Amino acid sequence: MAPARRTDERPAPALQRLIYASAATPETAADMAGVLDDILQAGRACNAALGVTGALLVCDGWFLQLLEGPKESVRQVYGAVSSDRRHTDLRLIENRPAAVRQFGDWSLCCGVFRPDDEAFAGEPAMRDGFRPETLTPASSLGLLSILRDLQHGAGAGGLDSARPAA
Numbered sequence: 001m002a003p004a005r006r007t008d009e010r011p012a013p014a015l016q017r018l019i020y021a022s023a024a025t026p027e028t029a030a031d032m033a034g035v036l037d038d039i040l041q042a043g044r045a046c047n048a049a050l051g052v053t054g055a056l057l058v059c060d061g062w063f064l065q066l067l068e069g070p071k072e073s074v075r076q077v078y079g080a081v082s083s084d085r086r087h088t089d090l091r092l093i094e095n096r097p098a099a100v101r102q103f104g105d106w107s108l109c110c111g112v113f114r115p116d117d118e119a120f121a122g123e124p125a126m127r128d129g130f131r132p133e134t135l136t137p138a139s140s141l142g143l144l145s146i147l148r149d150l151q152h153g154a155g156a157g158g159l160d161s162a163r164p165a166a
């Protein structure tokens with residue numbers, strides 16, 4: 001017979017995954033390293049406190065970010081992010097329930113790339129540079145997975161940013 005369910009057990013909140021792309025403002029692009037330092041410091045603490053994990057890919061003046069966690073937490077973080085004036089032209093690519101976390105090891109994994117970076121060689125989504133209008137949920141996840149795999153390959157110490165761009 002199945003053991004009786006303990007009354008203090010609560011199902012884990014449903015997992016939500018949100019992906020968007022946005023453009024760095026000219027001011028942000030001019031000081032990308034400084035802005036990223038700020039985003040990562042504040043973002044990692046906030047995401048960890050809210051149970052949110054995710055990744056931020058930076059390429060050619062564009063951001064591509066995935067946030068995953070309890071729906072309300074993701075809504076809260078995206079609410080703050082979407083009103084941040086350091087970027088503009090936000091395009092929501094995906095916002096839906098997900099079965100599993102893709103970036104469970106990171107409160108905010110980050111990598112800076114150039115469009116011709118060899119990491120993206122053969123990636124259809126990067127064939128003509130970073131073009132957010134062509135991104136789909138699947139191709140976005142593919143690009144972010146490259147970042148994740150590079151971070152995993154970075155070893156136990158991990159890199160804060162995968163090969164920061166020149």
Ligand SMILES: Cc1cc2nc3c(=O)[nH]c(=O)nc-3n(C[C@H](O)[C@H](O)[C@H](O)COP(=O)(O)O)c2cc1C
Nearest residue numbers: 039042043044046047063077080081084086087108
């Ligand atoms: C591209 C980009 C990504 C960001 N990602 C996050 C994030 O994952 N988590 C987070 O808390 N803040 C993130 N931020 C920073 C927030 O927009 C905001 O500055 C921060 O949450 C502090 O908000 P507050 O001043 O309203 O407290 C990001 C900002 C930018 C421009």
